[in-house]
Amino acid sequence: MTTEQPDLENILTAYGRERDNLIPLLQEVQDRFRYLSPEAVQAVADHLELSANDVYGVATFYAQFRFVPPGLHHIKVCEGTACHVRGSDRILESISRATGIAPGQTSSNGQFSLERVACFGSCALAPVVVVDDKVYGRMTAAKTNKLIEDKK
Amino acid sequence: MSFAARQQQAQIVWQRFEQPDRPRILIGSATCGRAAGSLEVMAAFAAELAKQGLTESVDVVEVGCLGMCYAEVLVEIRGRDGKRVLYQSVEPRHVEALVDAQLVRGEVFAPLALAVMNDTDETVPAFTDLPMIQPQVRIVLRNCGIIDPTNIDHYLAQGGYSGMARAFSLGPEQVIEEMKASGLRGRGGAGFPTGVKWGFARSSVADQKYVICNADEGDPGAYMDRSVLEGDPHSVIEGLIIAGYAIGAGRGYMYIRAEYPLAVERVKKAIEQAYECGLLGKNILGTDFSFDIDIRLGAGAFVCGEETALIASIEGKRGTPRPRPPYPSVSGLWGKPTAINNVETLANVPYIILEGGDKFALIGTEKSKGTKVFALTGKVRNSGLVEVPMGITLREIVFDIGGGMLGDKPIKAVQTGGPSGGVIPVDQLDTPVDYENLQKLGSIMGSGGMIVMDESDCIVDIAKFYLGFCVEESCGKCAPCRIGGYQMLNLLNGIAEGAGSLEDLDKLRRVALAMQRASLCALGQTAANPVMSTLRYFEQEYREHIVNRKCRSHKCRSLMTYSIIQDKCKRCRVCVINCPVNAIEGDREKGFFIDVSKCVKCGKCFEVCKFQAIAKE
Numbered sequence A: 001m002t003t004e005q006p007d008l009e010n011i012l013t014a015y016g017r018e019r020d021n022l023i024p025l026l027q028e029v030q031d032r033f034r035y036l037s038p039e040a041v042q043a044v045a046d047h048l049e050l051s052a053n054d055v056y057g058v059a060t061f062y063a064q065f066r067f068v069p070p071g072l073h074h075i076k077v078c079e080g081t082a083c084h085v086r087g088s089d090r091i092l093e094s095i096s097r098a099t100g101i102a103p104g105q106t107s108s109n110g111q112f113s114l115e116r117v118a119c120f121g122s123c124a125l126a127p128v129v130v131v132d133d134k135v136y137g138r139m140t141a142a143k144t145n146k147l148i149e150d151k152k
Numbered sequence B: 001m002s003f004a005a006r007q008q009q010a011q012i013v014w015q016r017f018e019q020p021d022r023p024r025i026l027i028g029s030a031t032c033g034r035a036a037g038s039l040e041v042m043a044a045f046a047a048e049l050a051k052q053g054l055t056e057s058v059d060v061v062e063v064g065c066l067g068m069c070y071a072e073v074l075v076e077i078r079g080r081d082g083k084r085v086l087y088q089s090v091e092p093r094h095v096e097a098l099v100d101a102q103l104v105r106g107e108v109f110a111p112l113a114l115a116v117m118n119d120t121d122e123t124v125p126a127f128t129d130l131p132m133i134q135p136q137v138r139i140v141l142r143n144c145g146i147i148d149p150t151n152i153d154h155y156l157a158q159g160g161y162s163g164m165a166r167a168f169s170l171g172p173e174q175v176i177e178e179m180k181a182s183g184l185r186g187r188g189g190a191g192f193p194t195g196v197k198w199g200f201a202r203s204s205v206a207d208q209k210y211v212i213c214n215a216d217e218g219d220p221g222a223y224m225d226r227s228v229l230e231g232d233p234h235s236v237i238e239g240l241i242i243a244g245y246a247i248g249a250g251r252g253y254m255y256i257r258a259e260y261p262l263a264v265e266r267v268k269k270a271i272e273q274a275y276e277c278g279l280l281g282k283n284i285l286g287t288d289f290s291f292d293i294d295i296r297l298g299a300g301a302f303v304c305g306e307e308t309a310l311i312a313s314i315e316g317k318r319g320t321p322r323p324r325p326p327y328p329s330v331s332g333l334w335g336k337p338t339a340i341n342n343v344e345t346l347a348n349v350p351y352i353i354l355e356g357g358d359k360f361a362l363i364g365t366e367k368s369k370g371t372k373v374f375a376l377t378g379k380v381r382n383s384g385l386v387e388v389p390m391g392i393t394l395r396e397i398v399f400d401i402g403g404g405m406l407g408d409k410p411i412k413a414v415q416t417g418g419p420s421g422g423v424i425p426v427d428q429l430d431t432p433v434d435y436e437n438l439q440k441l442g443s444i445m446g447s448g449g450m451i452v453m454d455e456s457d458c459i460v461d462i463a464k465f466y467l468g469f470c471v472e473e474s475c476g477k478c479a480p481c482r483i484g485g486y487q488m489l490n491l492l493n494g495i496a497e498g499a500g501s502l503e504d505l506d507k508l509r510r511v512a513l514a515m516q517r518a519s520l521c522a523l524g525q526t527a528a529n530p531v532m533s534t535l536r537y538f539e540q541e542y543r544e545h546i547v548n549r550k551c552r553s554h555k556c557r558s559l560m561t562y563s564i565i566q567d568k569c570k571r572c573r574v575c576v577i578n579c580p581v582n583a584i585e586g587d588r589e590k591g592f593f594i595d596v597s598k599c600v601k602c603g604k605c606f607e608v609c610k611f612q613a614i615a616k617e
Helices: A008-013 A019-033 A038-048 A052-059 A081-085 A088-099 A141-151 B003-018 B031-035 B038-051 B092-104 B152-157 B162-170 B172-182 B194-203 B224-231 B233-247 B261-276 B307-314 B343-355 B357-361 B394-401 B435-440 B459-473 B479-496 B503-518 B522-526 B529-547 B574-578 B604-608
Strands: A073-078 A112-117 A129-131 A134-136 B024-028 B059-063 B075-078 B084-087 B113-116 B210-215 B251-257 B292-298 B338-342 B371-378 B384-389 B411-416 B422-425 B449-454 B562-564 B584-587 B591-594 B614-616
Touching: A008 A019, A008 A038, A019 A038, A019 A052, A019 B292, A038 A052, A073 A088, A081 A088, A081 B371, A081 B449, A081 B459, A088 A112, A088 A141, A129 A141, A134 B031, A141 B604, B003 B152, B024 B031, B024 B038, B031 B038, B031 B224, B031 B261, B038 B059, B038 B092, B075 B092, B084 B092, B152 B233, B152 B261, B162 B172, B162 B233, B162 B343, B172 B194, B172 B233, B172 B343, B172 B357, B194 B233, B194 B338, B210 B233, B210 B307, B210 B343, B224 B233, B224 B261, B224 B343, B224 B371, B233 B251, B233 B261, B233 B292, B233 B338, B233 B343, B251 B261, B251 B307, B261 B292, B292 B307, B307 B338, B338 B343, B343 B357, B371 B394, B384 B394, B394 B411, B411 B459, B411 B529, B422 B529, B459 B479, B459 B522, B459 B529, B479 B503, B479 B522, B479 B529, B503 B522, B503 B529, B562 B591, B562 B604, B574 B604, B604 B614
Parallel strands: A073 A112, B024 B059, B210 B251, B210 B338, B251 B292, B371 B449
Antiparallel strands: A073 A129, A129 A134, B024 B075, B075 B084, B084 B113, B371 B384, B411 B422, B411 B449, B562 B614, B584 B591
């Protein structure tokens, strides 16, 4: 089965050429393609009549933007205060060990990617892990192992 | 349709929702509720009702958060007799019994019943009498968990948008006077009087002005803004429209964190509904005031909570702050006068305009009026969102509302104000909470994160955590913040690893002072606060790390070891199997030992041992 590549042009033409469209545009491109490829960055720059340098300058400033494709399962570990005092560092370590990747990386088979996030605002359920946008609360190292095994 | 007719129609919808003899199930489905499994519970109810043939006669509705996060999933069921019972910790496996008890047999399902919402009952306490609820005064959270946040009629029926209508009849100057009379101060952290801010923006002359709702709640450990946006989005939108009307702006922005997808979805929907009802757009309610709202998603930069950085971000630039003055009320978005207010601040506005600034000012202390929402988390029994009058003591918040400490361990300190705040030690717990008092104690009100700590929390570790956060989030524009933070973090890491010296404490204080005085924005100016305040109250613990190479909380890994208590060990080998680095050696005959040279101190053995046979030293 072939999936049709969503058309970058269609996204671009929905936006005007003013600079304040830059971040919403990058967000939508990342939403559709899951990351910002060099080609996408160049296309955004051309559309807004900016240099690719300028676009990278903005995109790399914000933690949200990725420049490598994420894994099939994207794992986010919350490192907010409530999670920290309830042991999020050990949760992160445990996931890192189970997947073989450090935060910011994607595993070589493309299965997992791992990210640290400042706070999801679900502090009463600390420590929190988010896998593919589903929130898992009150995690323990043992529970994370099971979670990763289930996704493998 | 006139506004009055629209309100009437909303009342009809609300009356039907509240119709006492129509069975109804409300499910708390904010992000916390969903994480605890509310959607699964909801599906289970749908299936069970279908099985019983009750689908048509029972309404199932998602509502926002009541703030009792520790008890999620929360479900309120109204039976045929009109009695509304709140159930806690509901799981799909309970659903059959709940439906059978309350909807079929008309009885309360006692094992999960937490409170009765509208009645008294011999066995279950009334909701308003619950120790967690009774001391609260709900203005900001007035509708959260009560109404369907996706239904504008529910909001209208609670007097929604009447504050806006009253604002139009008062005129902008009088709105600002009401705000000044209320004494409301910015709830984002700094505590600047909202009415004064609006006054400045109003008196700035320009062809276009803007208002911005700052919903970039980046403070780790704080989620009151998320909860309001998810549970009562219209209250914030109404507040933003009133702000726009007061200063003379034609456009408003909601700047929301992208990490809050449900909040974004609810706000989007609420804005659409407001347009449909003529509450946004051209000539609102027949006046000559026109106002539009756009949403912008924050892209994951804590510094964008700072107002000039937030403006840069909306303009499509790197989110770096710039020196003030000029303040945004004079020169803000695209150089135009701009008023920026936080979510909680704006949610107070409709209440103030409708009820009057004087009435609002009756709540609170001399200089801090109204209520404050706190996200009470950490080692406290009842984690959740609580809205309390200013002037309440920390002790009341932790022990009355919060139900005391988890596991009844002794309390060590309470952290307020997040990465810009500080710790408050146990002997100051009776201080009334307001802006001035918290500052005197070396902390700040901040946005309302409140983390309760017990003896297992290491003070050096906490300071390191917050400082590490600020170092990562520093935008790098000014040297004091960029370099100072990094240097302080290195010193703290050294102390936590047992490689510190007593001179380091002086160095920390000197760098902190430089950061406070010379940083460009509040992030850098306050980044050292957690370190300074912990040094002020807990210097002894720093000294123990340095002099005795000891972490009394067993948190700093370089200063602790795990070992097996042979007397308690049942030789079950669970720790051996779970150890990720095979650091546990031995056999069933001779016993097991941890090889400290291999041990990575991950704590897994401690977690899995059923016999408390692993010691931390």
